[in-house]
Amino acid sequence: MSETVVTTVNGRVVETAVEANELLLDFLRDRLGLIGARQSCEVQVCGTCTVLVDGMPVSSCTHLACDVDGKEVETIEGLVGTPLHDELSDAFVRHAAVQCGFCTPGMLLTAKALLGTEDVATEEGTRRAMAGNLCRCTGYRSILDALTEVFDAHRTPRS
Numbered sequence: 001m002s003e004t005v006v007t008t009v010n011g012r013v014v015e016t017a018v019e020a021n022e023l024l025l026d027f028l029r030d031r032l033g034l035i036g037a038r039q040s041c042e043v044q045v046c047g048t049c050t051v052l053v054d055g056m057p058v059s060s061c062t063h064l065a066c067d068v069d070g071k072e073v074e075t076i077e078g079l080v081g082t083p084l085h086d087e088l089s090d091a092f093v094r095h096a097a098v099q100c101g102f103c104t105p106g107m108l109l110t111a112k113a114l115l116g117t118e119d120v121a122t123e124e125g126t127r128r129a130m131a132g133n134l135c136r137c138t139g140y141r142s143i144l145d146a147l148t149e150v151f152d153a154h155r156t157p158r159s
């Protein structure tokens with residue numbers, strides 16, 4: 001059974017029929033060609049499939065496409081070209097926080113959602129907040145350093 005979904009993906013309105021059991025990851029990759037969301041564990045553990053739905057990170061491998069009806073979806077393709085993407089990617093490169101890059105799109109989108117929140121006011125908080133995004137290459141130290149630099153730059157000083 002299919003149903004019509006109207007959603008905004010990276011600023012573009014998309015209206016299409018989706019199957020009731022169609023996953024958001026498949027919708028984005030197979031229908032829209034947005035392959036920046038990566039398929040890996042498929043059980044909401046690794047974070048490589050992370051996209052933002054109304055600004056909140058979700059694992060698109062377990063999120064139904066029909067559940068984005070009326071919502072805004074942002075993938076890494078929507079972040080690319082923005083000043084924040086340049087800032088994050090510059091920090092990742094400077095700190096050598098990218099090796100194979102498979103985890104990086106999900107990392108950057110989760111980071112965008114956390115920017116300016118108390119969740120990332122400390123390194124321990126950042127570790128907890130980023131715990132759903134796994135990296136098999138870097139050992140995390142370099143990612144934490146890159147993220148801390150960007151999170152600190154966006155922190156509003158307390159008065």
Ligand code: FES
Nearest residue numbers: 040042045047061
């Ligand atoms: S592929 Fe979705 S969390 Fe791993």
Ligand code: FES
Nearest residue numbers: 099101135136137
């Ligand atoms: S850079 Fe390879 S998985 Fe993170």
